[in-house]
Amino acid sequence: MTDPRELYQQVILEHNKKPRNFGKLDPCTHHAEGHNPLCGDQLELSLIVENGLVADIKFQGSGCAIDVASASLMTGIVKGKSVAEAEAMVAQFRGMVRGELDPATQAPLLGRLTLFSGVKDLPSRVKCAILPWATLHAALKGEEEASTE
Amino acid sequence: MSATLQPLDITAIRRDFPLLSRVLNGKPVIYLDSAVSGQMPLCAIERMAKYERDEHTNVHRGVSTLSQEATDFYEAAREKVRRFLGAASVREIVWTRGTTEAINLVAQTFGRTVVKAGDELLVSAMEHHANIVPWQMLAQEKGATLKVIPITDDGELILESLDELITERTKLLAVTHVSNVLGTVNPVKEIIARAHARGVPVLVDGAQAVPHLKVDVQDLDADFYVFSGHKLSGPTGIGALYGKLAHLEAMPPWHGGGNMIRSVTWEKTTYMAAPGKFEAGTPPIAAAIGLGAALDYLGNLGLDRIAAQEHDLLVYATERLERIPGLRILGKARDKASVISFVVEGIHPHDMGSLLDGEGVVIRAGHHCAQPLMARYNVPATTRASFAYFNTREDIDVLVSAVEKAIELFK
Ligand SMILES: Cc1ncc(COP(=O)(O)O)c(C=O)c1O
Numbered sequence: 131m132t133d134p135r136e137l138y139q140q141v142i143l144e145h146n147k148k149p150r151n152f153g154k155l156d157p158c159t160h161h162a163e164g165h166n167p168l169c170g171d172q173l174e175l176s177l178i179v180e181n182g183l184v185a186d187i188k189f190q191g192s193g194c195a196i197d198v199a200s201a202s203l204m205t206g207i208v209k210g211k212s213v214a215e216a217e218a219m220v221a222q223f224r225g226m227v228r229g230e231l232d233p234a235t236q237a238p239l240l241g242r243l244t245l246f247s248g249v250k251d252l253p254s255r256v257k258c259a260i261l262p263w264a265t266l267h268a269a270l271k272g273e274e275e276a277s278t279e
Numbered sequence: 280m281s282a283t284l285q286p287l288d289i290t291a292i293r294r295d296f297p298l299l300s301r302v303l304n305g306k307p308v309i310y311l312d313s314a315v316s317g318q319m320p321l322c323a324i325e326r327m328a329k330y331e332r333d334e335h336t337n338v339h340r341g342v343s344t345l346s347q348e349a350t351d352f353y354e355a356a357r358e359k360v361r362r363f364l365g366a367a368s369v370r371e372i373v374w375t376r377g378t379t380e381a382i383n384l385v386a387q388t389f390g391r392t393v394v395k396a397g398d399e400l401l402v403s404a405m406e407h408h409a410n411i412v413p414w415q416m417l418a419q420e421k422g423a424t425l426k427v428i429p430i431t432d433d434g435e436l437i438l439e440s441l442d443e444l445i446t447e448r449t450k451l452l453a454v455t456h457v458s459n460v461l462g463t464v465n466p467v468k469e470i471i472a473r474a475h476a477r478g479v480p481v482l483v484d485g486a487q488a489v490p491h492l493k494v495d496v497q498d499l500d501a502d503f504y505v506f507s508g509h510k511l512s513g514p515t516g517i518g519a520l521y522g523k524l525a526h527l528e529a530m531p532p533w534h535g536g537g538n539m540i541r542s543v544t545w546e547k548t549t550y551m552a553a554p555g556k557f558e559a560g561t562p563p564i565a566a567a568i569g570l571g572a573a574l575d576y577l578g579n580l581g582l583d584r585i586a587a588q589e590h591d592l593l594v595y596a597t598e599r600l601e602r603i604p605g606l607r608i609l610g611k612a613r614d615k616a617s618v619i620s621f622v623v624e625g626i627h628p629h630d631m632g633s634l635l636d637g638e639g640v641v642i643r644a645g646h647h648c649a650q651p652l653m654a655r656y657n658v659p660a661t662t663r664a665s666f667a668y669f670n671t672r673e674d675i676d677v678l679v680s681a682v683e684k685a686i687e688l689f690k
Contacts, residue, residue, distance in 0.1 A: 133304070134637035138630070138688055146689075147625075169629050170646060170659035192659065194627035195689075252633055 151205035164265030306639025314665035356571030365495035377518035381505035456488035461610025462618035513570035527553035
């Protein structure tokens with residue numbers, strides 16, 4: 131296994147401390163809550179989707195650094211993208227942190243978010259990284275709740 | 280605790296635990312997770328292996344020499360549990376898979392018999408889910424209510440509330456002897472006396488108590504006392520329920536099947552006397568024998584010497600951890616077992632857990648199966664270190680520096 135310290139890189143620590151897009155959009159067009167029963171991580175996503183594009187997105191909640199940084203970076207990268215692209219990112223992110231996709235060649239949409247690929251070596255934390263993405267997937271599908279269970 | 284107590288030879292003791300010399304992620308293992316599960320000494324591991332290798336059969340089955348031998352070992356282990364708990368009779372010791380099963384057994388037999396609609400069950404705010412959910416399920420089934428003894432911020436039960444909480448509708452009080460999160464040692468003898476004065480029987484969850492302190496169920500006057508072998512230097516899959524004989528005799532059986540019957544006809548089945556009527560099916564024989572060996576091991580070390588060593592570790596760790604800026608210990612009871620839960624400002628316990636893991640320090644980060652208690656303290660989880668007799672001050676030094684390193688990283 132890699133040293134967990136390698137995962138806690140500056141970007142993750144910094145986004146944990148100062149999460150971007152933190153808050154709630156009211157009104158919004160899409161909304162979902164995510165819950166990680168193992169950690170007690172809780173996350174609420176609100177989105178404004180217009181003409182098939184994620185025009186705006188915010189999150190709030192509490193969780194570990196992996197979860198918060200994942201949400202912060204996710205909201206940044208999907209903003210302005212099409213719903214289809216956002217869903218493709220969900221699939222790539224999931225595949226990457228589960229170790230099923232090679233971050234170097236099989237996750238082209240994720241950009242620097244490939245820095246989460248190290249999570250695959252901390253199986254107990256994979257769900258923390260995925261939670262924001264699972265919640266995004268639920269919101270885009272019109273579901274109110276996502277769980278990593 | 281006597282000051283003249285000969286201290287334990289920790290160096291020798293550590294040789295009895297092979298896992299302690301493992302290297303994980305390039306770091307020597309520092310096992311500070313005995314509240315999750317205690318490590319087994321080699322003698323208990325080998326006793327189980329010997330059973331499986333040379334003695335394996337079934338118990339209470341027929342006339343074969345082998346079966347008689349296995350039955351004798353198995354029943355001898357029950358006698359060791361009796362002595363360990365100070366019970367009057369070996370008939371008061373029921374084998375279970377552990378604490379959880381023992382509590383469910385009492386809820387489903389004793390509980391279902393005595394609890395009616397409108398009745399009340401009383402638990403405390405610091406219970407493990409194992410001592411909450413079975414009572415909730417029973418209350419739901421019967422239309423009874425579950426009431427909660429509150430705690431102070433320091434993590435002590437507010438005993439003054441008992442007078443009001445216990446009513447003529449209270450059918451049982453279930454309370455933990457030692458909190459698995461806060462380390463609080465509850466004054467169960469006093470609680471039992473107060474409950475009994477109002478005619479209320481008491482179940483004590485001893486899962487976290489038996490590894491640390493000498494228990495005497497007769498002195499406590501507990502109606503039921505339950506524990507798990509695996510937190511007591513024994514194997515998983517075995518534990519025990521102590522019940523006063525009068526209760527056990529009055530209780531209906533739970534699981535039906537082989538071993539628990541006296542005779543079966545299509546018309547009518549009669550049951551064994553306690554404890555047999557609660558022990559349907561083939562039990563985990565090797566585990567029971569292994570637990571017996573573990574109890575011998577602990578007895579040889581001496582429970583008072585174990586308590587003295589663990590108390591030293593608790594005091595030392597509390598002192599060192601408290602000095603770390605931003606670190607808060609949950610649970611400051613006057614009487615504590617060697618369990619320390621803490622949170623660090625700005626670092627989620629799971630991040631702390633992963634970083635400590637990377638340093639070889641095995642601790643538990645999570646809600647510890649005590650979500651209502653987490654809510655009481657308004658934290659999602661805590662990091663918890665728990666110390667056993669084989670731990671050293673050096674182990675705590677490694678913990679402290681690993682915590683400091685994590686804080687440095689998160690700065
Ligand atoms: C206080 C307490 N009660 C009950 C249990 C449940 O024990 P088991 O899972 O062995 O049945 C535990 C174990 O964590 C505990 O700490």
